[in-house]
Amino acid sequence: MKIRFSRAPILLALILIGAFGARVYGINFPRYHWDENLNFDSALYAARHALALGSYVHGSFFPYLILTVWTTWLMLNGAPPGALDLNAEFARDFATFALLARAIILVASVATVGVTYLLGARLYSRAVGLLAAFFLAFTFLHVSESHYARSHVLSAFWMTSAVYWCARVLDTGRARDYVCAGICIGLATAAQYSAVLGMFALVSAHLARGWNLHATIHWRAWLLDRAFLLGLNCAALTFFSVTPYALLNFPYFAGEMKWFLTEVVSHTWVDPEGQPVFLFYLTEHLRNGMGLGFEIVAFAGLIYALYRHQTRDWILLAFPLPLLLALAKGENFARYALPLLPFFAIAAARVLNDGAQFARARWATGALIAFALALMLPSARNIARYDFWLTQPDTRAVAAQWIATNIPRDARIVIEGAGVLGPTPPAASARVETVFRLDESHEGGMFVRQVARAQTFIEREVEYLVTVSWMQRADQASYSAEFQRSLVEAYAPIVEFAPTIEFRFDPYAWRMDYAALEQIVPGTPGMGGPRVTIYRRRGMP
Numbered sequence: 001m002k003i004r005f006s007r008a009p010i011l012l013a014l015i016l017i018g019a020f021g022a023r024v025y026g027i028n029f030p031r032y033h034w035d036e037n038l039n040f041d042s043a044l045y046a047a048r049h050a051l052a053l054g055s056y057v058h059g060s061f062f063p064y065l066i067l068t069v070w071t072t073w074l075m076l077n078g079a080p081p082g083a084l085d086l087n088a089e090f091a092r093d094f095a096t097f098a099l100l101a102r103a104i105i106l107v108a109s110v111a112t113v114g115v116t117y118l119l120g121a122r123l124y125s126r127a128v129g130l131l132a133a134f135f136l137a138f139t140f141l142h143v144s145e146s147h148y149a150r151s152h153v154l155s156a157f158w159m160t161s162a163v164y165w166c167a168r169v170l171d172t173g174r175a176r177d178y179v180c181a182g183i184c185i186g187l188a189t190a191a192q193y194s195a196v197l198g199m200f201a202l203v204s205a206h207l208a209r210g211w212n213l214h215a216t217i218h219w220r221a222w223l224l225d226r227a228f229l230l231g232l233n234c235a236a237l238t239f240f241s242v243t244p245y246a247l248l249n250f251p252y253f254a255g256e257m258k259w260f261l262t263e264v265v266s267h268t269w270v271d272p273e274g275q276p277v278f279l280f281y282l283t284e285h286l287r288n289g290m291g292l293g294f295e296i297v298a299f300a301g302l303i304y305a306l307y308r309h310q311t312r313d314w315i316l317l318a319f320p321l322p323l324l325l326a327l328a329k330g331e332n333f334a335r336y337a338l339p340l341l342p343f344f345a346i347a348a349a350r351v352l353n354d355g356a357q358f359a360r361a362r363w364a365t366g367a368l369i370a371f372a373l374a375l376m377l378p379s380a381r382n383i384a385r386y387d388f389w390l391t392q393p394d395t396r397a398v399a400a401q402w403i404a405t406n407i408p409r410d411a412r413i414v415i416e417g418a419g420v421l422g423p424t425p426p427a428a429s430a431r432v433e434t435v436f437r438l439d440e441s442h443e444g445g446m447f448v449r450q451v452a453r454a455q456t457f458i459e460r461e462v463e464y465l466v467t468v469s470w471m472q473r474a475d476q477a478s479y480s481a482e483f484q485r486s487l488v489e490a491y492a493p494i495v496e497f498a499p500t501i502e503f504r505f506d507p508y509a510w511r512m513d514y515a516a517l518e519q520i521v522p523g524t525p526g527m528g529g530p531r532v533t534i535y536r537r538r539g540m541p
Helices: 008-024 034-048 061-076 083-092 094-123 126-137 140-145 152-172 175-191 193-212 219-223 226-242 250-266 277-290 292-308 311-317 320-326 334-359 364-390 395-406 455-459 481-490
Strands: 412-416 431-435 440-443 446-450 464-468 491-497 532-537
Touching (some): 061 175, 083 094, 094 152, 094 334, 126 364, 140 152, 152 311, 152 334, 193 226, 193 320, 193 334, 277 292, 277 334, 311 334, 395 464, 395 532
């Protein structure tokens, strides 16, 4: 398929407008996400502690970016940008500050679509670039994750940009291309540590260029090439520039990284239902997040690139293949696959475009366009459903209002859900304690011990308990029979708030329930959120 140069900018602009619309709709939803809480708290903490963070597990770059945007917003509105003023304004107007942070990811997400076009066009052709941009623009997994203020989409943008500059290294070998590639890798890694695998792309580009010049350059000169070393140094300098406390407080940073790596290799957070983690990504996250047809074509594109194994193919594969292998172990949230999507889109676009060119029939271009639209239809339907559902009322908000209205202000109440998955009533409405789960005790965010019986809350003179269905998201995550029995013996349910369509899992931070998502009919009002049950201590008047 050939695209006239004059038409490419128009088509790309239309794709970008569509990508923006799909991502911006419903972006002003309430505070529902754990990682958003962590990033917001990290930005506020950095404002009070000379840019030091309480935790470096999620990287420094995005909290610093949030803090920069928030401070700029205060200054533009004539407010002092000090830490105390920032905390006060954040508490007063959370919705605006959350929207500003989410807007960063919105911009990065749409920009990733644009960079995907540039990379596809640089490696193969404008037709491949446009088709890949279209695929990414309307891939459900990328669209849904772009609503949240967390760093995975941001890292994917910088990683795609890094590979674009690596493609330029292959073509030109100029020092500035090495430098730009290194800077992008450094920023991507500072946003999400797994992006350090992007070094494979830079090394592959330098290897491919050296192979092309092997007759005119000695291997030692190639290895010690000034531009190559400059790119590597720029990656490290950029990372430490936006992660300064990796050097300023190395023991603390190293301890966090040790804990993080231990968690990654030893925990499977999302239940893969008996499957190996890698297979779970293929059959759950990618199959549903991309659509089965698109996933099949994308992997066919990867295999085709391996079969062709041209130097440009190795640039395309150098980052996603190691990341695919890394996903086979440990933590298995869908968002960890986000950096793969731009490369999957290019691989799919390339194999389809080459197939259309091989056909050499007049109908080939029309058939290619129709097939591409059909591939995106499952994602488009899910985007419409999810964006609409984000705008609907939520059981947590309704339950929080009921608590504020019906429970005395001096009553003691314990709510599970870690302050995010459960209702969050106004601070003055009751003596509220938020916990992760009623049957677990945590200290400093770490599990300490199991709570065997609900009588523990009686001993603590707790009058009300609130349970949330998303905390018992599967049979193996339910309360023990003993705890459930003791809960019913000690406390009586007095009110329950049920959603119109019940999702088994928290779709914002944990795992999308695609069977429930398919039941949503855009335009038909409903109630979102988990099932929330409020219990009162037996014997109370």
